[in-house]
Amino acid sequence: MTMKKIFIAATLALSIAGAAFAEESAKAPAAAPAAAAAPAAQGAAPAATAAAPGAAAQKSAVAAPAPAPAEKKHELKTNRTITIGLFAVIIAITMGVVVWAAKQTKTAADFYAAGGGITGTQNGWAIAGDYMSAASFLGISGLISLYGYDGFMYSVGWLVAYITVLLIVAEPCRNAGKYTLGDILSFRTSPKPVRAFAAISTVAVSTFYLTAQMVGAGKLMALLVGIPYKMSIIGVGILMVGYVVFGGMTATTWVQIIKAGLLMSGAILLSILVMAKAGFNPVGFFDIIVNNPNIQDHVSKLVLKDGVILSGIDAGQRFLEPGLYMKNPLDQISLGMALVFGTAGMPHILMRFFTVPTAQAARKSVIIAMFIIGGFYVLTTLLGFGAAINITPQAITAVDAGGNMATLMLAQVMGADIAPIIGDLFLAFLCAVAFATILAVVSGLVLAASAAIAHDIYVNVIKDGHADQHEQVFAARVTSFVVGACGIMIGIAAEKQNVAHLVALAFAVASSGNLPVVVLSLFWRKFNTAGVISGLVVGTVCSIALVLVSPNMTYPKVVAGGAKKVVAALEKKQAALPAGATLTEKDTKALAKARVDAQQDGTSLVGLDKPLFTLKNPGIVSIPLGFLAAIIGALAFPSRRSEEMFDEVYVRQNTGIGMAKAVDH
Amino acid sequence: MAEKKYDWAAIAKNPKFVELHHKKTAFLFGWWIFSCVYYFLLPLGAAYTPGIFKVKIIGVINFGYMFALSQFFVSWGIALYYSHVANKDFDRLTRELIDELHL
Numbered sequence: 001m002t003m004k005k006i007f008i009a010a011t012l013a014l015s016i017a018g019a020a021f022a023e024e025s026a027k028a029p030a031a032a033p034a035a036a037a038a039p040a041a042q043g044a045a046p047a048a049t050a051a052a053p054g055a056a057a058q059k060s061a062v063a064a065p066a067p068a069p070a071e072k073k074h075e076l077k078t079n080r081t082i083t084i085g086l087f088a089v090i091i092a093i094t095m096g097v098v099v100w101a102a103k104q105t106k107t108a109a110d111f112y113a114a115g116g117g118i119t120g121t122q123n124g125w126a127i128a129g130d131y132m133s134a135a136s137f138l139g140i141s142g143l144i145s146l147y148g149y150d151g152f153m154y155s156v157g158w159l160v161a162y163i164t165v166l167l168i169v170a171e172p173c174r175n176a177g178k179y180t181l182g183d184i185l186s187f188r189t190s191p192k193p194v195r196a197f198a199a200i201s202t203v204a205v206s207t208f209y210l211t212a213q214m215v216g217a218g219k220l221m222a223l224l225v226g227i228p229y230k231m232s233i234i235g236v237g238i239l240m241v242g243y244v245v246f247g248g249m250t251a252t253t254w255v256q257i258i259k260a261g262l263l264m265s266g267a268i269l270l271s272i273l274v275m276a277k278a279g280f281n282p283v284g285f286f287d288i289i290v291n292n293p294n295i296q297d298h299v300s301k302l303v304l305k306d307g308v309i310l311s312g313i314d315a316g317q318r319f320l321e322p323g324l325y326m327k328n329p330l331d332q333i334s335l336g337m338a339l340v341f342g343t344a345g346m347p348h349i350l351m352r353f354f355t356v357p358t359a360q361a362a363r364k365s366v367i368i369a370m371f372i373i374g375g376f377y378v379l380t381t382l383l384g385f386g387a388a389i390n391i392t393p394q395a396i397t398a399v400d401a402g403g404n405m406a407t408l409m410l411a412q413v414m415g416a417d418i419a420p421i422i423g424d425l426f427l428a429f430l431c432a433v434a435f436a437t438i439l440a441v442v443s444g445l446v447l448a449a450s451a452a453i454a455h456d457i458y459v460n461v462i463k464d465g466h467a468d469q470h471e472q473v474f475a476a477r478v479t480s481f482v483v484g485a486c487g488i489m490i491g492i493a494a495e496k497q498n499v500a501h502l503v504a505l506a507f508a509v510a511s512s513g514n515l516p517v518v519v520l521s522l523f524w525r526k527f528n529t530a531g532v533i534s535g536l537v538v539g540t541v542c543s544i545a546l547v548l549v550s551p552n553m554t555y556p557k558v559v560a561g562g563a564k565k566v567v568a569a570l571e572k573k574q575a576a577l578p579a580g581a582t583l584t585e586k587d588t589k590a591l592a593k594a595r596v597d598a599q600q601d602g603t604s605l606v607g608l609d610k611p612l613f614t615l616k617n618p619g620i621v622s623i624p625l626g627f628l629a630a631i632i633g634a635l636a637f638p639s640r641r642s643e644e645m646f647d648e649v650y651v652r653q654n655t656g657i658g659m660a661k662a663v664d665h
Numbered sequence: 666m667a668e669k670k671y672d673w674a675a676i677a678k679n680p681k682f683v684e685l686h687h688k689k690t691a692f693l694f695g696w697w698i699f700s701c702v703y704y705f706l707l708p709l710g711a712a713y714t715p716g717i718f719k720v721k722i723i724g725v726i727n728f729g730y731m732f733a734l735s736q737f738f739v740s741w742g743i744a745l746y747y748s749h750v751a752n753k754d755f756d757r758l759t760r761e762l763i764d765e766l767h768l
Contacts, residue, residue: 156733163744167696167747317719321719322715332712378737651677658671
């Protein structure tokens with residue numbers, strides 16, 4: 001009991017400290033970037049808004065919602081009372097879950113793996129809840145509403161990724177693992193160095209992903225309910241720390257299950273409304289898309305940038321064809337590789353398989369998760385196209401250039417068709433879903449990072465595995481608290497940073513660093529300590545290095561070059577106007593902005609004028625390098641012990657014989 | 666927790682285990698490669714054969730759309746088929762192996 005009091009006091013202290021920090025950096029915003037902790041600073045670059053408008057839209061669509069430009073007529077107005085009321089309901093329910101879960105969390109197995117007492121079905125929902133971030137929920141439907149087919153194609157990889165999880169990693173990890181990535185990798189290698197490197201990689205992936213999520217959360221909350229950015233981050237952060245510190249894996253799991261349930265109900269309800277408007281006729285629905293004059297006009301403008309002239313029904317049809325958003329096939333294949341290999345290497349996803357009692361339950365949980373995730377992305381198509389028809393791409397981009405607000409605007413309009421108050425209610429409900437989504441994903445990430453530090457580094461490296469249950473749980477709680485606090489600090493410091501590339505980076509490290517060594521540990525006899533370390537180091541370093549010199553970063557000279565072209569084009573347009581006529585207000589604004597941007601000079605974070613590596617996703621290069629380094633490392637320093645122990649690992653991972661029972665009180 | 670001692674090398678040589686291992690390896694890597702090939706046909710096709718993707722199939726719905734949608738059903742199909750084979754074959758072999766070893 002005293003420990004609980006200490007934590008409550010510490011949580012309060014943290015919130016006060018956080019508020020003070022927020023206050024301070026509000027006074028001196030210039031200091032914030034400098035204060036960013038290592039990972040954010042590594043990836044730091046001037047805000048996305050400084051980039052060319054098109055690039056900014058693409059970036060923000062992938063990860064974090066960008067702030068909406070203030071334009072009065074298309075403002076997304078939430079009813080604050082209802083929305084905050086619903087937020088309070090979600091907080092109350094999840095807090096109830098935490099209180100219940102805290103009573104059951106007594107051992108390390110309870111804290112990290114919910115005592116192995118999660119069923120396959122529950123875990124399936126929790127995986128879906130852990131995986132689908134606000135970027136999936138809001139970003140992909142936004143992409144579809146603006147770029148049609150390409151948005152849909154983008155969503156496919158997120159589901160196909162689960163085939164790798166199902167066939168290659170889920171059951172072997174359940175059979176051969178315990179709590180963390182380090183447990184799997186250290187089985188037949190020198191445990192200390194392997195655990196240390198595995199923990200570093202886990203913390204890196206989790207921090208990259210967490211930072212992107214926190215910044216997205218802060219901006220979303222600020223946009224939706226007008227809570228200031230820093231307060232949003234602190235609020236989300238305190239809840240996240242509360243769930244993990246007190247309730248461990250049990251609470252995190254149930255927060256994720258609740259979120260997945262809310263997300264699916266919201267998506268199904270909204271899809272029904274969209275399809276009802278189209279008379280439940282799928283073929284007719286696509287006819288409406290093709291014949292919609294707003295979509296036709298939007299597509300005409302999009303293809304005009306590539307020098308193609310299309311209008312009328314041809315432009316409408318073009319919306320259903322590839323190539324409006326993804327212009328570089330190599331980049332797309334690279335992204336596909338990062339998803340297919342990276343999802344199975346994400347520590348917070350791997351960790352979910354330790355919560356079920358058997359390999360059969362692990363199998364069942366992936367299959368259930370695949371139906372939930374896949375079903376969600378199929379519905380997302382309806383939401384995206386529905387938003388394009390009912391809201392128009394023009395109105396969507398007026399609120400947010402990346403289209404992140406499309407689903408929310410759609411909810412309000414579809415609800416308001418029934419009655420204005422229903423529109424407000426529905427919008428508030430979806431905002432609450434977004435809120436729950438953020439909480440569920442960040443909690444999973446904090447838990448994964450804490451498990452790596454507390455279980456791998458503290459218990460197994462520093463204490464040589466000699467720590468009793470009480471000490472292990474205490475270490476896990478303290479670590480979660482510290483990780484969460486760091487998450488809040490980084491989130492606040494990274495407000496003005498371009499964080500979109502951090503999601504790409506998280507998947508790149510997971511796919512190039514973690515996955516090769518996990519697969520080789522489980523399936524290759526000759527694999528050993530040297531292989532694990534060289535694979536992890538090369539995969540991680542290559543991913544980070546390639547992203548640092550990729551077009552994800554901001555290059556002031558490139559921005560200036562783009563702006564100069566815009567200035568030239570607009571000045572030409574102005575010159576061509578008949579005497580006395582002036583440019584439209586929008587063009588004038590664009591011209592003024594381009595003139596400012598054209599003055600930009602300097603280099604990117606690593607001192608480059610332009611990207612050295614032309615792809616946004618490094619997977620196509622870094623994944624083969626990760627595998628190669630792991631194989632060469634293992635062959636260069638063979639280990640007889642590792643080879644002799646392969647039989648044990650292989651029998652264990654295939655059959656579950658001698659499985660470390662999650663319940664070992 | 667007192668670890669029970671197993672003769673791992675002997676289990677690995679047990680014919681039941683060898684059978685399980687062969688069947689599983691062929692199935693898992695075979696279907697994994699199939700799913701990857703099928704998936705990467707989507708971005709490759711969209712980039713290099715846009716003509717095929719534009720062919721209308723039902724009303725204005727084109728081949729590209731149907732192909733992208735089929736990815737979901739193929740993934741679900743593989744998942745269900747795997748679950749069927751694993752529940753029937755792999756789990757049975759594992760149980761038989763464990764019975765034989767009197768574990």
